[in-house]
Amino acid sequence: MAATRRNVLRGIGLSGLAVGGASLLAACGGDSGPATGSGATVKFGINEAEGSGPAYDRLKAIAAAYGKESDTEVKLNAVDHNTFQESINTYLQGTPDDVFTWFAGFRMAQFAEAGLISDVSDQWPIDGLNDSFKQAATAPDGKQYFVPVSYYPWALFYRKSIFEKNGWAPPESNNDFMELMKDMQGKGITPIAFGDKDGWPAMGTFDILNMRLNGFDYHMSLMAGEEKWDSDEVKGVFETWRTLLPYHQADPLGRTWQEAATSMGKGESGMYLLGTFVVDAIADQADDIDFFTFPELDSAIGADALDAPIDGFCVASAGKNQEAGKAMAKWLGSAAAADAGNAGADAPFIAANEGASTSSYNDLQKKSAEVVGAAANIAQFMDRDTNADFANTVMIPSIQAFLKDPDDIDGVTASIQEQAASIFG
Known part of the structure; x- marks a missing residue:
């Protein structure tokens, strides 16, 4: 993803683990508390239903790894993909989780302009994420509101x-x-x-x-x-x-x-x-x-x-624990997060972080990275670019x-x- 000749997001400037299967609309932020360490809690909303397959398993593994490394309780709110998409506006305007899965592109920029997601510029630069990914995380105001984790063609x-x-x-x-x-x-x-x-x-x-x-x-x-x-x-x-x-x-x-x-x-x-x-x-x-x-x-x-859409994470501005949300978001962009998600995974997960291990990559992942790296122009997909x-x-x-x-x-x-x-x- 380092090729400077590629126009990644021309459209962007246009405007311990607790697992639960609660409805996205019922998700609620907890009381503000410490960002990490004993007694810290962060709520993590994901767009994959519990037990739905490899994508859920990867996110669950990432959440577990963060909980262990930071001694933070991660409360996972797992919701099926379509329900998540359809409910996202209501969710963000209500009592959302602190951190949630989302996408680069126009969709991220719209939430930033509407004040529904938090400025995470103070978490950048994130080691291992190059300028192309920083561009994908940037809204029209020039600030970052998104942390990339993976992409796929x-x-x-x-x-x-x-x-x-x-x-x-x-x-x-x-x-x-x-x-x-x-x-x-x-x-x-x-x-x-x-x-x-x-x-x-x-x-x-x-x-x-x-x-x-x-x-x-x-x-x-x-x-x-x-x-x-x-x-x-x-x-x-x-x-x-x-x-x-x-x-x-x-x-x-x-x-x-x-x-x-x-x-x-x-x-x-x-x-x-x-x-x-x-x-x-x-x-x-x-x-x-x-x-x-x-x-x-x-x-x-x-x-x-x-x-070649870029997936990642945002911090909900209405989340109750902003400090904990930002701390987790920064870690989610790390090589350690990508490695935790890819450990033992059979399905493709191509890490955005350049420092992530490729030793577990299958042939499909390796080829995907090569093809995207060789592309001159990358779009994010219609429902993300408009x-x-x-x-x-x-x-x-x-x-x-x-x-x-x-x-x-x-x-x-x-x-x-x-x-x-x-x-x-």
């Missing part, structure tokens, strides 16, 4: 054994990609697994097609509301997507991303455009998973941009409307633009 994942069995190789061009999908169909395999029941996964398809067809700068300007959604460029994205839909699993709105991943795991689908967390749903096949980035669609644009209301209330239903009726591109884009004008002004 979105790409086309596949099972190596199935590719080898059928004599397939990762495509080097769009023509290769199309021929590969046709061959898969001819052999009774759905080329691309697809599930959008949760609303957000299909955003990744729009992102990559827009970056491949119109370029990274245009994509970020579009996310910022500076371009029109009923333009020929955006219509071209949906038109290209429409030509690819016959190669996707049908009826995606009735399928979760985990169910789509399982179809790839079973060999029913050949590939899946998703983040490396795809392995969380098919962890028993982790060693059989590989990936390639989406091929070039326009030689003038190239294929050097991709989504206004939260626009992403959730406009783009989710609009993309789903397109998936229901891919022939009504003019209607979908006109509706998006009308709503975008209202939200962005």
